[in-house]
Amino acid sequence: xxxxxxxxxxxxGLFYASYLFLVASGLTIxxxxxxxxxLAHGSFYxxxxxVAAFIATxxxxxxxxxxxxxxxxxxxxxxxxxxxSGVEFSLKPLYKRRQEYQLLFTFALSFIFxxxxxxxxxxxxxxxxxxxxxxxxxxxxxxFYPSYDMFVIFIGxxxxxxxxxFFYHTRTGNLARAVAFDKEMSSALGVNVSSLYTKIxxxxxxxxxxxxxxxxxxxxAIPGMGSDALGFAFVIIVxxxxxxxxxxxxxSLIVGMVRAVGIALFPEIELGLIFxxxxxxxxxxxxxxxxxxxx
Amino acid sequence: MGMNIxxxxxxxxxxxxxxxxxxxxxxxxxxxxxxxxxxxxxxALSWNVxxxxxxxxxxxxxxxxxxGAYVVGLTQExxxxxxxxxxxxxxxxxxxxxxxxxxYLCVRYTQIYFALLTQGFSMLFYAMxxxxxxxxxxxxxxxxxxPALLGMQFTNVESFLRAYYYYILLIFLLCATxxxxxxxxxFGKSLQFIRDNSLRARFIGIPIxxxxxxSFVIAGVFGAISGALFAPLNRQVCPELTYWSSNGNVVFMTxxxxxxxxxxxxxxxxxxxxxxxxxLTLTIYWQLIxxxxxxxxxxxxxxxxxxxxxxxxVGMYKKVHGR
Numbered sequence: 001x002x003x004x005x006x007x008x009x010x011x012x013g014l015f016y017a018s019y020l021f022l023v024a025s026g027l028t029i030x031x032x033x034x035x036x037x038x039l040a041h042g043s044f045y046x047x048x049x050x051v052a053a054f055i056a057t058x059x060x061x062x063x064x065x066x067x068x069x070x071x072x073x074x075x076x077x078x079x080x081x082x083x084x085s086g087v088e089f090s091l092k093p094l095y096k097r098r099q100e101y102q103l104l105f106t107f108a109l110s111f112i113f114x115x116x117x118x119x120x121x122x123x124x125x126x127x128x129x130x131x132x133x134x135x136x137x138x139x140x141x142x143x144f145y146p147s148y149d150m151f152v153i154f155i156g157x158x159x160x161x162x163x164x165x166f167f168y169h170t171r172t173g174n175l176a177r178a179v180a181f182d183k184e185m186s187s188a189l190g191v192n193v194s195s196l197y198t199k200i201x202x203x204x205x206x207x208x209x210x211x212x213x214x215x216x217x218x219x220x221a222i223p224g225m226g227s228d229a230l231g232f233a234f235v236i237i238v239x240x241x242x243x244x245x246x247x248x249x250x251x252s253l254i255v256g257m258v259r260a261v262g263i264a265l266f267p268e269i270e271l272g273l274i275f276x277x278x279x280x281x282x283x284x285x286x287x288x289x290x291x292x293x294x295x
Numbered sequence: 296m297g298m299n300i301x302x303x304x305x306x307x308x309x310x311x312x313x314x315x316x317x318x319x320x321x322x323x324x325x326x327x328x329x330x331x332x333x334x335x336x337x338x339a340l341s342w343n344v345x346x347x348x349x350x351x352x353x354x355x356x357x358x359x360x361x362x363g364a365y366v367v368g369l370t371q372e373x374x375x376x377x378x379x380x381x382x383x384x385x386x387x388x389x390x391x392x393x394x395x396x397x398x399y400l401c402v403r404y405t406q407i408y409f410a411l412l413t414q415g416f417s418m419l420f421y422a423m424x425x426x427x428x429x430x431x432x433x434x435x436x437x438x439x440x441x442p443a444l445l446g447m448q449f450t451n452v453e454s455f456l457r458a459y460y461y462y463i464l465l466i467f468l469l470c471a472t473x474x475x476x477x478x479x480x481x482f483g484k485s486l487q488f489i490r491d492n493s494l495r496a497r498f499i500g501i502p503i504x505x506x507x508x509x510s511f512v513i514a515g516v517f518g519a520i521s522g523a524l525f526a527p528l529n530r531q532v533c534p535e536l537t538y539w540s541s542n543g544n545v546v547f548m549t550x551x552x553x554x555x556x557x558x559x560x561x562x563x564x565x566x567x568x569x570x571x572x573x574x575l576t577l578t579i580y581w582q583l584i585x586x587x588x589x590x591x592x593x594x595x596x597x598x599x600x601x602x603x604x605x606x607x608x609v610g611m612y613k614k615v616h617g618r
Contacts, residue, residue, distance in 0.1 A: 037407040039354075097597065099406055100352045104546065105593050107354070111543060111586030119580060227539045231418045234411050242408065271422040278415070279400060286403060 004141045009260050011140075015149045017256025018156025022211030024233040024240075024248040025163055026204030032243025033180040033200050035099070039106040040087060042230030043113035044080050044205045048212025049221035050117055052076035053126040056216075066134045069217075073131075077210035084205020085198050092194065110226070118223050125220035132217040152214050159207060160249050166203070167245065176200055180243075232259075235274055239281050241288030250289055298557075303475055306558070307468060314464050323456055327528070328572060330460045332565035333467040334524045339548040339560035340474055341517035347554045348478050349510040350490030351405060355413030356545050358397075358420050359515045361537035362390055363522025365424070368437035368532040379442045379462070379527065386523040387516060394515025395508070402507040405493075417537050424534035436533030439526045463524055467561075470517055475557055477513065486510055540582060547585055550592050553599025562601055 027041045055072040087109060094102050135151065137144035167173040179186045179193055187193050211229070212221075236255050240247025255274055262270035281289065314333075318326050338360055345351045366389055367382045376382070401412045424431050431437070441455045444462050449455035477483050489496045489503050497503050526532050535541060544567070551570075552563020574584050596603035 031407070037411065093594070100346075101593055101597065103352060103354075103407060103410055104550070104589060107543060107546065108586040108589035108593065111540070111582040111589070115580045115583035115586070119583070231415070234415055238408075238411060238415070268426045271419060271426070275415070275419045282400060282412075 004143050007140060008143065008145065009264055010257075011145055011149065011153070012264075013253075013257035013260035014153045014156075015256070016259045017252040018153045019211045019215045020229070020232050020236060020256060021156050021249060021252035022159055022207045022214070023229050024236040024252055025159065025245055026207040027230075027233050028237045028240070028243055028245060028248045029163070030201060030204040031237070032245075033176050034088075034197055035180075036091065036102050036106070038087075038204070039103060039230070040109040040113055041106075041204070041208055041233065042226030042228075043110050043117075044084060044208035044226075045212040045229045046117060046221065046223075046226035047083065047113065048076055048080045048209030049216045049225065050121050050126060050212075051079055051209070052213035052216045053128050053221055054121075056128040056130070060128075060130065066130050069128065069131045069134075073210070073213040073216070076213040077206050080209025080212070081202045081206030083209075084201045087205070088198050088201035092197075110230075114223065114226065117226075121221075123223060125222045126216075127220045128217055130217070146218075148217055152218070155210075155214060156252075159210070160245075163203075163207075163245050172196070172199060232274075235278050238288055239278055241291030244288070244290040247288055247290035300476075300479075307472065311464070311468050315461070318457060318460055323453060326456060326460050328568050329565070330456070330463050330528055331525075332568040333463050333561075334521050334528060335545075335548060335564035335568060336561035337467055337470045337521035337524070338518055339545055339552070339564045340471060340557075341514045341521065342545045343549050343554050343557075343560040344474060344478065344510055344514045344517070346549065348483060348490065349486045349507060351402070351507065351510070352410045353413040353514070354410045354542050354546070355415070355417030356514070356518055357537045357541035358413070358417040359390060359394065359518030360522035360525065360541070360545075361417075361420060361424070361532075361534070362386075362393065363519035363524075364526040364529075364532040364536055365431070365437075365522075366390075366519070367442075367523050367526035368439055369431075371439060371442070372437055377440070377442050378446070379444050382442065382523050382526075383466075383520065386519050390516045390519030391512060394512045394519075398508045398511035398515065402504060402511050414539075414542065417542055418539070421534050421537045424537070431534075434534055436531055439530050439532060441530075442527055459527065463528070466520070466524060470520065471558075471561065474513075474517065478557065482506070482509070543582075543585070547589060549599070550589060551600050553602030555598055555602055559599055559601060563599070566600075 023041065023045050026044070027038060030036055030038050030041070052073050055075055056069050059068050059072050060066075087106075091102060091105065094105055132146065132148045135147040137146050138150065165173075167177060175186070175191050176196055176199075179191060179196055183193060212225075232255060236251035237243075237248055238251075239254060240249070240251030254277060258274050258277055259270060262273045266273065285291070314329070317329065321329075338356070341359070342353060342356045345353050345356075363386045366386045370376050370382055370385055397413075397416050401409055401416070404412060425433050427433075441449050441452065443449070444455075444458055447458070449458065478486075485496070485501050485506055489501060489506060493503050522536070525536075548563040548567040549560040550563065551566050552561065553559035571581060574581050578584070592600060598606070
């Protein structure tokens with residue numbers, strides 16, 4: 001009996017970790033390479049969920065089969081990526097200013113985006129449970145666990161592998177690391193820093209949008225979901241070390257597990273538990289677990 | 296900047312007299328709005344101690360505001376104490392201890408790291424207020440009854456508001472004076488030195504972490520005082536006081552007024568109250584408007600609205616007079 005419960009806690013932990021990793025990884029990539037803390041990142045996540053709901057509803061109303069909804073989720077993430085590039089474009093004039101101005105700007109954007117969501121989609125929750133029901137459940141030691149949650153966990157791991165491959169085995173990824181290391185020198189050697197920044201923002205926003213789109217079939221999209229996810233993403237990247245993708249991965253696992261146990265056993269102090277972990281990490285290792293820039 | 300204590304006292308006196316006679320000419324609703332503006336003014340001034348004078352951008356300053364407000368709410372409800380002075384005293388003690396603890400963890404970081412951590416603590420406080428339902432009533436909040444001011448009881452809400460206005464005015468002037476003196480003392484000058492060049496400040500022997508911590512504590516305590524003043528004015532405290540958007544409001548106020556001068560944030564707070572009051576009668580999408588205004592300020596008026604307008608007027612004057 002107890003082993004099954006433990007397995008379920010573990011799987012729930014992985015599930016939280018997966019979608020939180022998608023949000024946190026984009027945040028940490030943008031921070032590590034552009035040195036911009038994107039406070040509007042939570043909005044990418046919530047926009048991802050709402051756009052996915054919108055496209056999915058469109059698909060279903062036009063009589064497309066349920067599996068086509070995977071396509072809808074992916075399309076939503078791509079659209080959010082484009083939105084991210086747009087945000088980066090409007091940030092360009094601010095790079096030469098003090099960093100605080102970029103923070104204020106993305107902060108203002110998060111204000112605007114949160115209200116835009118309410119303006120476009122209203123205050124009622126949006127959802128799309130078809131996919132969740134379609135995938136059914138798997139039998140684990142006599143208990144049922146939703147297959148869709150397994151799918152999200154799988155995507156989380158694949159995304160980590162993809163990001164790792166991108167930064168260490170593609171030309172753009174290597175150039176991005178070079179720019180993070182020394183922007184002026186890379187620029188002098190002929191790297192087009194400006195277009196690289198746009199691409200990095202695209203990737204960051206894409207993953208946040210994917211996180212939002214993926215979570216949609218399992219939960220409801222509601223106003224304010226973005227700032228909650230952003231809060232978790234902050235904690236994750238501080239635990240893992242700012243700018244480190246590996247740190248975001250390990251941080252997501254830690255936060256996901258603590259959250260799963262917290263929700264199951266001590267729901268009142270779930271956030272308190274997560275912050276306790278954060279404070280312990282900060283006291284023992286102020287730069288986070290893997291706190292160094294892309295090198 | 297370049298202002299001595301005499302000029303400052305003069306400005307303060309003029310400002311005090313204008314605010315003191317204003318209630319005789321305006322309706323209670325505007326008395327309430329100006330009182331709210333002054334409460335927010337203390338809050339914005341305390342935020343600017345960190346931002347302008349120490350160079351630390353806090354995105355979690357609503358934590359202190361909410362802390363002060365909840366000290367009032369909880370003391371009234373649990374301990375049945377009805378004295379405003381007692382609330383303020385308790386707020387001072389609680390906020391001093393807590394800001395020392397939170398500051399200890401935060402001030403070793405600067406820039407985005409600092410912004411992130413302060414935001415995190417503010418969200419943690421929000422979550423605690425919501426989750427500990429039996430103690431804080433969760434999202435319902437706590438309703439605050441009219442307290443006694445300097446031992447005087449009030450039965451009529453209207454007469455309380457008029458008296459409380461002067462109470463707030465006095466504390467506002469007091470806080471502004473204390474903060475101005477602090478920021479223009481050798482301590483304040485050292486903070487600005489740390490902001491401009493922390494490495495050099497360390498070389499000449501300024502203990503930068505310790506100074507940043509004191510700056511954090513000052514900001515926290517004054518922020519909490521403004522929150523404590525807010526509670527009886529609003530007659531209701533709720534967890535939203537330390538939510539994400541509330542953290543943004545204090546940033547917005549200071550940007551409106553201009554952070555590079557001392558009085559800027561307080562002026563911004565009063566503009567903010569009236570702007571929000573007008574905007575909310577027109578639309579429920581207040582954050583959208585606030586966001587757009589911040590974007591415009593960041594792009595076009597980086598020194599803050601009032602300072603940029605002043606610069607523009609001075610520039611035009613010089614052009615006209617050929618100097």
